[in-house]
Amino acid sequence: MKTSLKWFFIVVLASPAFLSCKSQKDFNTFLIEDGIYRSKIFDGKKEWVYLDNEQDFLFVFPLNRKNNVYFLDTINRSYLSFPQERWAVKLNDEVFQTNSFDVDLISIPFKFRGRTAGIPPQLNTNLNASLYFGYRSDWYSLGYKQNPFGAFERVTRHYGLTIGLFTGLGSTSVNPWVTNDQIAYEYDGITWSNGIAFSFAFNYLNLGVGLGYDMLLDNNSRYWVYQKKPWIGLVLGINLN
Numbered sequence: 001m002k003t004s005l006k007w008f009f010i011v012v013l014a015s016p017a018f019l020s021c022k023s024q025k026d027f028n029t030f031l032i033e034d035g036i037y038r039s040k041i042f043d044g045k046k047e048w049v050y051l052d053n054e055q056d057f058l059f060v061f062p063l064n065r066k067n068n069v070y071f072l073d074t075i076n077r078s079y080l081s082f083p084q085e086r087w088a089v090k091l092n093d094e095v096f097q098t099n100s101f102d103v104d105l106i107s108i109p110f111k112f113r114g115r116t117a118g119i120p121p122q123l124n125t126n127l128n129a130s131l132y133f134g135y136r137s138d139w140y141s142l143g144y145k146q147n148p149f150g151a152f153e154r155v156t157r158h159y160g161l162t163i164g165l166f167t168g169l170g171s172t173s174v175n176p177w178v179t180n181d182q183i184a185y186e187y188d189g190i191t192w193s194n195g196i197a198f199s200f201a202f203n204y205l206n207l208g209v210g211l212g213y214d215m216l217l218d219n220n221s222r223y224w225v226y227q228k229k230p231w232i233g234l235v236l237g238i239n240l241n
Helices: 002-025
Strands: 035-039 047-053 057-066 069-072 080-083 094-113 122-124 128-146 152-174 187-202 205-216 230-239
Touching (some): 047 069, 094 187, 094 205, 152 205
Antiparallel strands (some): 035 047, 094 122, 094 230, 128 152, 152 187, 187 205
């Protein structure tokens, strides 16, 4: 079990660096999904727009909204197009924003537990996974970056903020020290975790802070000194939607 946990944390700790390097190197692979956004791209004031991704162009259409129904406004105003590559002068970056409900798969590789029952503060690294449900705001910055051949390639950077609740399962070491010597053996117990988390997203990486508590799911829960005691932890997430 300890060997598998060792490799798990190597993977968890290496993943953010890998994803960060990948996103830094390949910004143009991050696409804005088709949909409705808010932007100041047309008249300098925030309004609803529709983004349509085609093979070599990204089209931006102005929208009118009436009775919660959206209509493309292509009669009074013209749409804008952003080619994948251009040779003209670099354009200014444009920002598109959207809000949504969020479903993530998260892991909390590090949990800091305060002093309790005579046990000093602990930094725990136990296997766990949780489902996260929250509300998020995303910002997509669309611009161009010049390549070595002089052409300007379209690039997209993504930033997001999210807050919500999580619930999931994990493991913890149960031994005489964390049960006030009520048991004489050691094992890896199953825990149920619940809490609240706040995360920041940068391209494909989600990183945040969680505040929660664990419940040991066996008969020794009445002895476990950390039963329902709060902890604070590092949150790593993967966006499922």
